Amino acid sequence: MKKIGIIGIGYIGLVIVLGLVDFGNQVICLDIDDEKIEQLRKGISPIKEKDIDELLRRNIEKNRIKFTKDIQELISNSEIIFICVNTPPKEDGSVDLSQVISVSESLAKNLKDKKIIAIKSTIPIGTLEKINQIFENYGKKKNQDFEIAFIPEFLREGNAVYDFYNPSRIVIGAENPETIEELKKLFSPLNAPFIITSPNAAILIKYASNAFLAMRISFINEIANIAERFGIDIQEVIEGMKYDKRIGKDYLQPGIGFGGPCLGKDLMGLIKMAEKQGYQPNLLISILEKNEHQIRQIIYKIKSFLGEFLDGQIIRVLGLTFKPDTNDVRNSLALRITKVLKNDGAKIKASDPLGMEEAKKEINDVEYCDNPYDVAQDSNCLVILTGWKEFKELDFLKIKRVMKAPIIIDGVNLLDPQIIKNMGFIYKGVGRQ
Ligand SMILES: NC(=O)c1ccc[n+]([C@@H]2O[C@H](COP(=O)([O-])OP(=O)(O)OC[C@H]3O[C@@H](n4cnc5c(N)ncnc54)[C@H](O)[C@@H]3O)[C@@H](O)[C@H]2O)c1
Incomplete structure (x- = not known):
């Protein structure tokens, strides 16, 4: 049992809190x-994730998690302190480190005896040196008063709890052998290989992994667009590709592009990091450009049916979150596309199983509807932007009866085109007719 402090109880922080408490740590x-x-004190989770409510409630009821506003109380009750605050993108795409810097300042100021500081926030190369400097500015000595490690987080929103308990690997970027052993012990209940690297290699592992996943999405979107022009169904092509072990099946689903709080921001962060070193990472830049191109594709598709000017067109949107099984709409392309349609004059009604509360904070002049059948009422076009299984299970004959024109633009290839067309819909997916 270890005494653990966690700073920043957001998406990542909360999952780590619950996982580490569950292993018997304080x-x-x-x-x-x-x-x-x-x-959180009342057992209400701000994030919507499978199993999280139950895990939180159980641990709150048993009084296993302590909350504080006092950094000194946190420090004196911790042997290892995790930093899980956000590192959002700045306007120019570089990483905003203000939360990490502010937390490091208050830790450095208040530290009294030796602690391991484990950073989970995704930070660019060069940040650890800045944090070390902050501690030294407060007279704290590396090895003697503090040790810093970077432990990248790879969990996927929508599967966050599952991914915490079933990681593919645990990367520990640290120099001090004792620190490495402590951190290995902490994560030893997880059945995953430990990869021990230098701290900066661990940082690059995180950025390279996300850039690679983004590349797969942009790649398959490119192939989907080519398939579409030849009248080939991209899903058949994927079926034939994914059995190749060198390729695999993950992140090979065509759609509206990659959004969410991480892939785009981390790709941009990596590009900026490379450029700062005088290197132009053309491949990475083209992944981002392809993503922007893909977003425009769906708008073109809608306009190819409804005309260039959407003034007064009744468009209905299914899906607002950046992926299914989460309420997160940060950098959601579904939301961005909805905004474009709205700004082009369309009358929008939208529905999402979990994301509407968060979406309302981003766009308030759209009508939100709990019932997807009400959303479809009188519409000229139904656009699917998030691949929720709840939408797949809808009665589309019932939907067709209430629509003005039976047009479905499926931005995430959720539906079976043949079944939908047999119902009398005009259907367009991505890379399929
Ligand atoms: N969300 C993901 O799927 C994911 C996956 C892997 C890595 N990451 C990385 O993890 C980090 C956190 O991401 P997130 O999605 O959990 O962010 P988040 O915005 O959900 O959570 C950050 C939390 O930190 C708190 N905070 C900010 N400043 C603080 C301060 N000075 N002291 C105490 N708390 C403070 C905020 O109130 C918030 O609750 C980011 O660097 C992100 O890139 C995220």
Whole structure:
């Protein structure tokens, strides 16, 4: 049993809190968002993820998680302190480190005896040196007063709890052998290989992994667009590719592009990091460009049916989150496309199983509807932007009866084109007719 402090109880922080408590550790948490902490104290999770409510409720009821606003209390009750605050993109695409820097300042100021500082936030190369400098500015000595490790997080939203318990690998970027042993012990209940690297290699592993996943998505979108022009069904092509072990099946689903809080931001962060070193990473740049191109494709498709000007067109949107099984709409392309349609004059009604509350904070002049059948009412076109299984299970004959024109643009290839067309719909997917 270890005494663990966790700073930043957001998406990643909360999952790590619950996982480490579940392994029998004593965990104390700190977040600057008082409202979030109040909700958590009541057992209410701000993120919607499979199994999270139950895990949170169980641990709150048993009084296993301590919350504090006092950094000194957190420090004195921790042997290992995790930093899980956000590192959002700045306007120019580089990484905003202000949350990490602010937390490092208050740790450095208040540290009294030796701690391991484990960074989970995705940070660019060069940040660890900055953090070391902050500690040294407060008279704290590396090895003697503090040790810093970078442990990248690879969990996927929508599968966050499952991924915490079933990681493909645990990368520990650290120099001190004792620190490495402590961190290995902490994560030893997980059945995954440990990859021990230099801290900066661990940082590059995180960025390279996300860039690679983004590349797969942009790649298959490119092939889908080619398939579409030849009248070939991309899903048949994927079926024939994925059995090749060198290729595999993951992140090979065509759609509207990659969104969400990580892939785009991390790809941009990596590009900026390379450019700062005087290197132009053309492949990475083209992955981003392809993503922007893919977003435009779906707008073109809608306009190919409804005309260039969407003024007064009744368009209905299914899906607002950046992927299914989460309520996260950060950098959601579904939301971005909805905004474009709205700004082009379309009358929008939208539905999403979990994301509407968050979406309302981003776009408030759209009508939100719990019932997808009400969404379809009187519409000229139904656009599917997130691959929720709840949408796949809808009664599309019932939907067709209430639509003005039976047009479905399926941005995520959720539906079976043949079945949908047999119902009398005009259907367009991505890379399929
Ligand atoms: N979300 C993911 O799927 C994912 C996956 C892998 C890695 N990451 C990385 O993990 C990090 C966190 O991402 P997230 O999605 O959990 O972010 P988040 O915005 O959900 O959570 C960050 C939390 O930190 C809190 N915070 C901010 N400043 C603080 C401070 N000074 N003191 C205490 N708390 C503070 C915020 O209130 C918030 O609750 C990012 O660097 C991200 O790139 C995220």
